[in-house]
Amino acid sequence: MELVVTDLAVARGGVPVLEGVSFTVAGGEALVLRGPNGIGKTTLLRTVAGLQPPLAGRVGLDREAMAYAGHSDGIKATLSVRENLTFWADVFATDRVPAALAAFELEGLADRHAGNLSAGQKRRLGLARMVVTGRPVWVLDEPTVSLDVDAVAMFAGAVRAHLAGGGMALLATHIELGLEEARVLNLAPFRARAPEPDDFDGAFL
Amino acid sequence: MIALLIRDxxxxxxxxxxxxxxxxFFLIVVVLVPFGVGPETGRLALIAPGILWLGALLACLLSLDRIFALDWEDGSLDLLATSPLPMEAAVSVKALAHWLTTGLPLVLAAPVLGVLLSLPAAGYAPLILSxxxxxxxLSVIGTFGAALTVGLKRGGLLLSLLVLPLYVPTLIFGAEMARRGAEGMGNTTPMLMLAGITCGTIALLPFASAAVLRVNLR
Incomplete structure (x- = not known):
């Protein structure tokens, strides 16, 4: 199984931001997307995850293969850590809650209300959800925000375990993850050019 | 689907x-009405079905903006959209959860509040049934309105403006059925119309809500 993205063009708010993006992620491989703020990393990841349609090009795998984690963790403050994960385990029909709790060292917090967690602990809970989904492709947008050094290592370990099982990961990040084996794709060359105004009226649109 | 229902x-x-x-809110509206129109039993009995229906409708409206707004804010809506659960199913379950936490308690409380408005004895069964x-x-239409306004700041007021006109047919036939029941007349026609509206909205609107939600998530 591999994720093949061919000639993808994506738009945010109707404005094309990236075009001609092609890459392949084979099973057991991680790809890190880099680029300056506003280049369209989030838009690209949302398109790959199937949350918005591409302007052009195609994503080779069905959205059923993707597990997406965005900037927000989707945590319910009034549910406990375990309840949050159990809900997603039920939705994705898996039984990986203990594995997820172990991967991000959340066992000690399992019965705490998620609203009482620190920002880093919430982030760990949000990432633990990826383990719960059991899907082959992890699409992660800035996964290490508010994580400390130990937690980043924990996250790298979880990604490695996922890759070792034949999974794939697509990450957008600005910092070093400690995943030396991951390939890096710089998105700057794919920035969409503003369309040439074709006539007098076009210049005003 | 059951997991989502239990969570909600x-x-x-x-x-x-x-x-x-x-x-x-329903309780307070109904308690305030006799202060406004005076405590004569005859007058209250006359307007009781309409007031109870209006109160239930407004009480239902109160919690509509929470259906999707909270899930939108913390990102769970994105995650639900990428989950194996079809959007139509998620929307239907959310409407059901809204009805179970808002609509059903109103139905159960209405006969008690009917006493406060001296509803005639014959009117209780038709009121509860209606x-x-x-x-x-109301919950299904409200879910559609909530899907339309998800992601808008201060979308609650706009939601009310969008949803209230759509509530008109339900209110007309529901209040008519309760009123006719209270006056001892036959109420089969409004009952059938009301049941038809409910079945129609349940059958069609989840698809519209899911489509609107997909557009709003882009």
Whole structure:
């Protein structure tokens, strides 16, 4: 199984931001997307995850293969850590809650209300959800925000375990993850050019 | 689907979930009416079915903006959209959870509040039946409105403006059924119309809500 993205063009708010993006992620491989703020990393990841349609090009795998984690963790403050994960385990029909709790060292917090967690602990809970989904492709947008050094290592370990099982990961990040084996794709060359105004009226649109 | 229903019920009934707010609002509206129109039993009995229906409708409206707004804010809506659950199913379950936490308590509380408005004895069964038939439509239509306004700042007021006109047919036939029952007349026709509206909205609107939600998530 591999994720093949061919000639993808994506738009945010109707404005094309990236075009001609092609890459392949084979099973057991991680790809890190880099680029300056506003280049369209989030838009690209949302398109790959199937949350918005591409302007052009195609994503080779069905959205059923993707597990997406965005900037927000989707945590319910009034549910406990375990309840949050159990809900997603039920939705994705898996039984990986203990594995997820172990991967991000959340066992000690399992019965705490998620609203009482620190920002880093919430982030760990949000990432633990990826383990719960059991899907082959992890699409992660800035996964290490508010994580400390130990937690980043924990996250790298979880990604490695996922890759070792034949999974794939697509990450957008600005910092070093400690995943030396991951390939890096710089998105700057794919920035969409503003369309040439074709006539007098076009210049005003 | 059951997992989502259980989660939404849990969230609705835990701290900050807003469970009981609609019920308390309904109670206060009904208690305030005799202060406004005077305590004569005859006059109150005349307007009781209409007031109870209007109160239930407004109480239902109160919690509509929470259906999707909270899930939108914390990102769970994106995650739900990428989950194996079809959007149509998620929307239907959310409407059902809204009805169970808001509509059903209103149906159960209505006969007690009917006493406060000296509703004639013959009117209780038709009132409960009309609310039980009509409130699911209020939740389903409200879910559609909530899907339309998800992601808008201060979308609650716009939501009310969008949804209230859509509530008109349900209100007309629901209140008519309760009124005719209270006056001892036959109420089969409004009952069938009300049941038809509810069945129609339940069958069609989840698809519209899911389509709107997909567009709003882009």
């Amino acid at each position: 019920m849990k969230l609705g009934t835990r701290a900050g979930g807003g469970f009981g707010l609609g019920l308390a 609310l039980a038939l009509g409130t699911p439509a």
